[in-house]
Amino acid sequence: MRTVVVLMDTLRRDHLSCYNPDTACIAPNIARFAEESCRFDGHFVGSMPCMPARRDFFCGRTNFLERSWGPIEIEDVTLPKVLFERGGVRSHMITDHAHYFRIGGENYCQQFNTYEFFRGQESDPWVSLIDDPWQPERYFGDVKRQYQCNRTRITCEGEFSSVKCFEAARRWVDENEGAEDFFLMVETFDPHEPFNVPQDYLDLYGDDYDGPFFELPKYHRRDEETDAAMAHLHHRYEALITMNDRHFGEFIDRLKAAGMYDDTLIILTTDHGYCFGEREFIGKNYMPAYNEIANIPLIVHFPGGAHAGESRSQLTQNIDLMPTILDYQDVEIPETVMGRSLRAVVEKNEPIHDYALYGTFGCAVNVTDGRYTYFRGGRDQSKCFEYTTSLTTIRDWLGKGRGDQIEAGRFLPRVPYPVYRVPSGPEALVKDGGTYANEDHLFDLETDPGQTVEVEDEAVLSRMEALLVRGMREAQAPEDQFLRLGLDV
Known part of the structure; x- marks a missing residue:
């Protein structure tokens, strides 16, 4: 059995037309994928934000009641390790998520048999410039020196690390065409802030903003940001989704061309959402866990195209993805796992939870x-x-x-x-x-x-x-x- 997980950081479900037909966000490839997949409407986060959410996914249990942001622990039983040690299933991760390689993000990528990392997101300590890079004189939010250094090497679409992730995923398919048993995880930091995006994508949204530079908001209750600035920030986020959507679509097309789509379990989800001024909040973490942040997208293509175009309303969480993957890979689910396989939800339309527990x-x-x-x-x-x-x-x-x-x-x-x-x-x-x-x-x-x-x-x-x-x-x-x-x- 083949399994592919695509995780796009900070992807709000109401920006996807399969969840919200009235959205202005342009993401036709995700929409096409949703038509060939099953949509889950009652899907919630567990632990937040980035690394706590990933520990949930890797271990099939919630992290946030015991500790904050941190590494894979010595006692953790993880999805990639179980797949390989109990089922002989090899795994590969492709990511540009810099937190895996900072203090506090230890031992996540190392759970996989192999992994690739593309540099440059956020304040990834990548590009070294002794003299200060260009920084705007007027701006809302924040401007981080290290990211301004990094973006000196991000001058066209092909140089964005998220684009490189999908390019590497297509290359991986070419190199492993015909392989039967594997777990591939493709993870992009986009559309997470800073909302740096090629102008061509921003132009799709008719953005004509001419105010202070605004790509990296501070997490706070809105104060000085003008309506025009907030609209501009939102356009930048939408444009990043559109760019990711293009390259996600090319990756799916490559799977189809290689004959590795129809009989593959393919999961598209995120770690959490984001607030763009709802109730005057900008960002995440510090405000109540409203559904803009907590109720996240989950779209699953099941082998053989089963349940394509259907939806399920039962409560599910990202802790359910580990047991689901193990179930479909026919690998025994460890006793440590709190989540439950989605199979009963999908095949019998039955609930697997009567509540979802979540937080930071x-x-x-x-x-x-x-x-x-x-x-x-x-x-x-x-x-x-x-x-x-x-x-x-x-x-x-x-x-x-x-x-x-x-x-x-x-x-x-x-x-x-x-x-x-x-x-x-x-x-x-x-x-x-x-x-x-x-x-x-x-x-x-x-x-x-x-x-x-x-x-x-x-x-x-x-x-x-x-x-x-x-x-x-x-x-x-x-x-x-x-x-x-x-x-x-």
Whole structure:
């Protein structure tokens, strides 16, 4: 069996016509792929943002209740390793996601038999310039020196690292034409910010903005950004989707030409969404986990074209992708996996979950039953601890300078190793849970899909709180999390 996963970072589902026929975003190849595939409407994130989401996918279980951004841990049982060690299935990753190669992103690519990395995204320490590169005098958001250095080598479409990823994927198909058993993961950082895109794609959106430079927004509540600037930023994001769509389509066409499409499991998804001024928020992480961020696309081409053009509304999450791939590859699913195979959803139209639990470490813990969403904010952040066997986090050492506060012991019953217990500190991705990200909210998605009107119903609140507690128990959340959230259990 052949499996291909395409993960485009920060891809909002409402920008894809298969989810939103009224979208202005131009992505005809994804639309064509969706017609030949099954669309999942109730698909939610688990852990956020980038690396926590990938640990969910690699391990089939949620990360965010135990720790923030971090590496693959010593106890982790991962999809590529299981495929090879139990099924003899070789794997290859193609990526331009620089976080895999920074502190805090260790051991992800190394799970694969082989991998390729294309340089230059975001502040990837790639291009060295002693003198400062060009930087705009007037701008909204931020301008990062290292990315301005990197973009001196990104002067045409073919030099964008995401384009190189799809080019490498096409080359890989040529070199492995006719292969039967493999797992190929093609991952592009685009359409993640900075929203640098060739002008030809921006022109498709009639963008005539002439204000301050704006490609890299700061994550904050909108203040000085003008309506014109926000429209321009959104156009840049849409244009990046359009560029990715073109090269995704060429990759799919290459699979078809090689006779490696029809009988292949092909998954298209993302790690999370993004806010472009909805409720005045820009970015992600620091605000409540609204559906613009949490309800993500999942489009799956099943072998033989089964269920093409169909959709499913049952709740699913990215932790379900590992057991799904193992199921279709006929490899035993490890006991450590919390997710469940999509086979019952697709073939029998049956639910596999009655809730989805999701969030960012240290922020609100969120749960949906498909009808309601409940965000439960922290009450006592002093009860927020990270549990890990590896003291690294995003671009930094976890607990650095606070060694006297770190304990080691067998704190996690499911982990057969001693772990560090580290009080959440200044290196956390969202400091103290953020101003907005630890608020309580309760929404009715059926009557209020935009999540703008709070539900005032004690019976619903009580039921969703009980569902949250159950979900945390089933996820084997540390007891500290219940204390942090003020849950009487």
